[in-house]
Amino acid sequence: MGSSAKSHLASIQKDKSEILKNLTSFYHSFVDVIEFRENVNELLASMDNCQMYLDINVNYDLTKGYLDLIVTYTSLFLMVSRIDDRKVLLGMYNCAYEMSNGSSEASYPKLGQMMLDYDHPVKKLTEEFTPHWKLIADALLSLQFLFLRRNLKADDWRSAHLLSVISVPVMMLTPAVSDTMQCEYLSLEIMERWIIIGFLLCHNSLNLDPSCLRLWKEAMQCSLCIELFRDEVIFHHKVAEELFNSMKGYSKRIADSKECREEAASKGGAIHRERRIFLRGAVKELSTILAEEPGLLGPKILFVFMALSFSRDEVSWLVRHAENITKTKTPEDYVDSNFAELLFMMEELRRLLHKFKKVIQRYFVTYLANFDAVLLNETIQNLSVCPEEESVIMSSFVNSLASLNIKQVENNETFDFQGLRLDWFRLQAYTSVAKTPLILRENVKLAALMNTIVFHTKMLDNLDSLLVETADLTPFCFYPRLFEKMFLQGTEDSTQLPYLIAFPMVCSHFSSCIHDMCPEEARNSALLVLTAAVHPEREEMSCLIFSSELSGSGDFRKLPSPSDPGADGNV
Structure with missing residues (x-):
């Protein structure tokens, strides 16, 4: 053993108590990953053995749960591969543990093997999911008509009078229904992530089934990056091309990926900008009508959740791309001076749902x-x-x-x-x-x-949890600089001053990002909320809001107090 190694071991021996104290949580998080992996593999094998049938239009909860699971599993191991010095830290913990207890930590051999196996996570994951290709492909193909129907341009939405309760006056009191109710407000962003990551895992379907290829290409053209976890993103075109480069018979898929990336870069920004313009008008019309006639909230409640979900998708797309796409020929695609208005209209719909809950x-x-x-x-x-x-x-x-x-x-x-x-x-x-x-x-x-x-x-x-599902804006929690930048852009446009109150209102969403299994994040989340809402720049916002009210240009609709008419939900 070299003198350098002996020196390192001596340092570990000296500080073993501190090492164990500080790395125990880190180490056991990886042990949890092993346990999660084993349980997931067992469940997926059982589903294959049972020859399970998955269709988002039929067994919605089962199919959604399955697709969420495989995407979460994939995201987890992609995140693990991004942790710097993970092997060194795990090895250091085990060394300190062995010095203190006389033997290695029981899970260390499995951990060590997992670290080696997932050095190249995408390739390993595709190998691991080979037995499950058919079930994954079937589940993804069930999204085909839904995704194509939802992934439309603003002109198509406009022609269909999407979200309008007055386009056909005689139908105003008719309930908005569908054979696939939950699919109507299912996030397009989530479906996009399912399709892109799902077909990475069962990539042979792209060569064997033209329907799979068409669905994959449609999803690949939507964005330049997709969310991995919170503010962590994956540049999926690059990942796909690197994977296909390592395999034979995928040269056409590499060309397809490059074509989709070029399509997303050249046309994606304009498509999403037009969607935001449409949604600002449509959601404003919807909220105005429902505020005047809250009785319509019953039969037209589906429109409310569709409006919130569609708007949240566009907000999320803009936030993700504005932060991560720095080199572009069209920077204007990732700037929206009217952004505050869309946020405000979303908050207005949320307010109406709470006010008229009864x-x-x-x-x-x-x-x-x-x-x-x-x-x-x-x-x-x-x-x-x-x-x-x-x-x-x-x-x-x-x-x-x-x-x-x-x-x-x-x-x-x-x-x-x-x-x-x-x-x-x-x-x-x-x-x-x-x-x-x-x-x-x-x-x-x-x-x-x-x-x-x-x-x-x-x-x-379960109204509150449905609002979290369709209208949660916690992504801003992890993009504080962008949050402030977007607010300041709004202050430069006098037409947006009445809507700037939406920014501090969005801070109330941040608590939704805390998971019951991670209570230690509660304090950090509270600090983020305070930092965002009580930032020095908010003083400027307060002055602007106050000035707007004095000048008579303000358009605020105050949140209801118990004494307000209708605050108890009575009409």
Whole structure:
């Protein structure tokens, strides 16, 4: 052993207690990664063995959960590969542990092997997911028509009168419904991430199936980078090209990736700018009408969540690209002087949902009890096959819905449909495997109705979490300099002064980024909120807002206090 190695060991021996104290959390986080990896691999193998069927339009929760899982798994190992000196720190911890306990830490051999295996994470992940290619490809292909229908230009939205409740006056009171309710407000950004990362894992599908190739190319043209985790991004064109370069028979896919990157660079900025322009007008019209006629929040609630989701996607795209795309021939693509207006309109929709929560609850209590329950009972009765266990579960759905009444809202009773939604998730799993008596894909009407019912129940007990899903703006939490820069750009445009209050309002979203399993982040998040909301620049904002009010140009709609008419949700 060289003198340098002996010196390092002596240093570790001397400071072993401090090393163990400071690196224990770091080390055991990697142990958690091993455990997570083993559990995921076991689950994925079980799903393959059961010959599970996945379709976002049928078993929505199951398919979404699966795609979220494989993307989270992939993102995790890409993040691990970005940690500097991970091997050195893990080795140092194990050395200190061995000096203190006389033997290596039990998980160290597995950890060491994992560090070696994932030195080149993308290549290793594609090898690891080889047995799961068919199920991944099937799940992704179920997004084909949904993604193409959602990924449209602003002119197409305008022609379709998207989000307009007054385009057909006689239909104003008709409920906005769809056979795929939850898909209508599913984030386009999330679908884009599923498709890009999913087809990296099952890349042979791109050579074998033209539908897979078309869907992949459509997603690859949307952005120049996608979110990996918070402010960490991945430049997916580069990653795809590096992977395909290492394999034979993928020269056409490399050319496709380069073509998509050029398309995203040359046209993507203009497409997203036009979408933001459309959404500013459409969301403003929607919020104005709903503020005047809050009774429309019941039948048109789907439009609200679509508006929030579409807007959040565009906000997220702009934030991500403005921060990460520094070398560009069209820098104007990543600047929006009217950005504050879109943020404000999103906050206005959120405010309306909170203010008229009881209006929404009254509508959906009646809808669930008098329509959904009756239709579900008829649908169950018409099933050609319905085993006893599934029949008991679905009968309990009918009973739960039929027992609802308007007095529960008036008495401020707390609704809780988590059990119903979990049972439906289980039922999706039971009925989406081979050799099951009740096959869900052969009973699409039942699937569509239950997915609609799940959405309706969330209007009663889960409105806040649905707002987090569709309108959460926590990305700003991790881009503080960009947040300030966008605010200052707004101050330079007098038409945006009435909307600048949206920036401090957005700070209230930041608490959503804290996970229950990471409570230690709570303090850091609180500091970020305070830094963003009580920054010296906010003094300038306060002055501008005050001046705007004095001059009569202000257009603020104050948040309701308990004494405001309608603050209790009554119309």
